Amino acid sequence: xxxxxxxxxxxxxxxxxxxxxxxxxxxxxxxxxxxxxxxxxxxxxxxxxxxxxxxxxxxxxxxxxxxxxxxxxxxxxxxxxxxxxxxxxxxxxxxx
Amino acid sequence: xxxxxxxxxxxxxxxxxxxxxxxxxxxxxxxxxxxxxxxxxxxxxxxxxxxxxxxxxxxxxxxxxxxxxxxxxxxxxxxxxxxxxxxxxxxxxxxxxxx
Amino acid sequence: xxxxxxxxxxxxxxxxxxxxxxxxxxxxxxxxxxxxxxxxxxxxxxxxxxxxxxxxxxxxxxxxxxxxxxxxxxxxxxxxxxxxxxxxxxxxxxxxxxxxxxxxxxxxxxxxxxxxxxxxxxxxxxxxxxxxxxxxxxxxxxxxxxxxxxxxxxxxxxxxxxxxxxxxxxxxxxxxxxxxxxxxxxxxxxxxxxxxxxxxxxxxxx
Numbered sequence: 001x002x003x004x005x006x007x008x009x010x011x012x013x014x015x016x017x018x019x020x021x022x023x024x025x026x027x028x029x030x031x032x033x034x035x036x037x038x039x040x041x042x043x044x045x046x047x048x049x050x051x052x053x054x055x056x057x058x059x060x061x062x063x064x065x066x067x068x069x070x071x072x073x074x075x076x077x078x079x080x081x082x083x084x085x086x087x088x089x090x091x092x093x094x095x096x
Numbered sequence: 097x098x099x100x101x102x103x104x105x106x107x108x109x110x111x112x113x114x115x116x117x118x119x120x121x122x123x124x125x126x127x128x129x130x131x132x133x134x135x136x137x138x139x140x141x142x143x144x145x146x147x148x149x150x151x152x153x154x155x156x157x158x159x160x161x162x163x164x165x166x167x168x169x170x171x172x173x174x175x176x177x178x179x180x181x182x183x184x185x186x187x188x189x190x191x192x193x194x195x
Numbered sequence: 196x197x198x199x200x201x202x203x204x205x206x207x208x209x210x211x212x213x214x215x216x217x218x219x220x221x222x223x224x225x226x227x228x229x230x231x232x233x234x235x236x237x238x239x240x241x242x243x244x245x246x247x248x249x250x251x252x253x254x255x256x257x258x259x260x261x262x263x264x265x266x267x268x269x270x271x272x273x274x275x276x277x278x279x280x281x282x283x284x285x286x287x288x289x290x291x292x293x294x295x296x297x298x299x300x301x302x303x304x305x306x307x308x309x310x311x312x313x314x315x316x317x318x319x320x321x322x323x324x325x326x327x328x329x330x331x332x333x334x335x336x337x338x339x340x341x342x343x344x345x346x347x348x349x350x351x352x353x354x355x356x357x358x359x360x361x362x363x364x365x366x367x368x369x370x371x372x373x374x375x376x377x378x379x380x381x382x383x384x385x386x387x388x389x390x391x392x393x394x395x396x397x398x399x400x401x
Contacts, residue, residue: 023102
């Protein structure tokens with residue numbers, strides 16, 4: 001596992017063909033690792049009948065809603081968790 | 097941009113809170129999917145991928161997408177052919193429409 | 196011979212996909228890819244599951260602190276303890292509403308839902324409108340269901356993007372100290388398990 005709970009991360013902007021489970025609305029966004037969910041076979045490969053091995057680490061990543069949406073009208077504390085695979089994340093350095 | 101299914105954050109209208117009666121064919125779509133999965137003949141990930149690849153995605157109902165995706169996978173795996181499904185479906189539809 | 200045809204055979208208007216799935220079923224049975232019992236078992240599997248299971252988990256958690264701890268740390272083990280059969284390999288995670296945080300569940304990419312516990316999701320959960328709006332304007336969505344979180348409560352949205360299925364453990368409504376576990380379960384609606392609103396209040400007496 002590359003990341004630990006508390007680490008700041010950013011979701012990669014990659015446009016991959018085929019089946020991906022990283023939604024568009026979190027791409028390029030910075031958040032934090034809330035929890036390590038575990039390691040699982042890669043769904044991008046399972047979708048085509050491949051083994052999906054080796055297993056990939058999966059993280060629960062937290063984002064502030066005001067960071068995800070320019071027009072978010074709720075309180076600044078509102079947030080969102082999405083379960084994102086490690087190969088979609090890079091470390092986010094410094095402060096924003 | 098994400099695929100046709102990748103709609104988190106897209107504009108959307110009011111939510112229709114009505115519930116339609118699940119029809120028998122929808123129960124069957126669920127069951128066939130489950131039975132194929134239980135036997136390792138298709139996986140959730142394969143089925144999702146097949147659903148996401150449907151050109152008609154936005155025009156089909158939830159279970160219509162399921163049926164179309166199941167068909168796509170069965171044909172892809174060489175288990176059934178589109179022709180034989182067409183033929184049998186037409187026969188069944190004729191029987192239902194009556195004399 | 197499967198006897199689950201009555202609706203379509205009375206000739207009601209229905210989807211062209213109805214005949215298609217019947218055709219697929221017939222062909223798969225003829226070719227021995229599936230057997231009748233396998234199809235029937237699969238039908239029964241889904242029919243046996245309903246939101247009542249979720250209500251049972253919640254009611255038990257409300258009356259038993261140890262069970263609540265188990266439910267929040269190992270959802271599958273807790274469900275198994277009550278005789279439910281949460282499927283493998285998907286993870287089953289229960290998230291707790293508190294006076295500080297209100298949870299809302301969505302699957303923007305498809306409509307993942309804890310079907311192994313609750314059965315089929317409601318139509319609205321699967322709708323494009325819910326899937327697109329729940330992540331971006333959760334409070335407006337909840338307002339449509341008649342619910343507004345109290346002042347100062349954060350809203351936390353969970354998008355089930357990978358193989359985790361989520362269930363909300365709502366807060367126990369006030370003035371329910373005298374209710375039995377079964378009566379408590381009766382307050383827990385399917386919608387409150389997704390988080391679009393909260394459980395019913397107990398009926399007033401007199």
